[in-house]
Amino acid sequence: MDLCHVDEAGFALTQPTTTTWGPVGCPRPVPYRAPQGRRLNVIGAYFSHGPEAGRFEFATWAKVPLPERRADGSYRKSLAEVAAEHGLAEDDLGTVDSEAFLGFVWSLAGRPAGASWSWRRERPLMVVVDNYSVHTSERVRLERRALAAADVYLVYLPAYSPELSRMEPHWKVTKYHDLRQRSYANLGALQSAVQVALTRRRLVLRAAAQGGAS
Secondary structure (H helix, E strand, O other), X not given: OEEEEEEEEEEOOEOXXXXXXXXXXXXXXXXXXXXXXXXXXXXXXXXEEOOOOOOEEEEEEXXXXXXXXXXXXXXXXXXXXXXXXXXXXXHHEOOOOHHHHHHHHHHHHOOOOOOOOOOOOOOOEEEEEOOOOOOOOHHHHHHHHHHXXXXXXXXXXXXXXXXXXXXXXXXXXXXHHHOOOOEOXXXXXXXXXXXXXXXHHHHHHHHHHHHHHO
């Protein structure tokens, strides 16, 4: 059996300030970037038990203000143009909704693209999640039968117990320690920094798991 914890986190253009060293009387300034509807949303998974213990996966989507609409309801700019203004590609835009969550879970399970609904994992996968509305939506509830048929199960934590999620510590380390730069000019720069930090975390966890297994 595989056991993994899935959770979401948001990253702003200016991260929470932390402590650092410096000359007495010379504080280090951190420029502030107003969010103005801009945010990087990340979903992550950490496998804590089973043959895949130490595995760490993530996906990111950027939220930006939508362009103005014309009188006929069409947008004045294309999504590609809007994304480019923020240093992003059009595929980078989106939110972590129920469809994104389910797609991420199926990816964790290893279901190949185009697989039939008779596909089934070689061993059970338990996915631990909190009670965030995306995880408990009607769309997710209807998908749980198909997930169970593939030997994939959602396990819900008790309400108001984030400390029970094995993903929470990784978000904290990433936000407060791994992102050395605290403020970013645009979402593209923030996305790149977060992806680099989470990729490093993946390598650290993989190495720790391999070391523990040796």
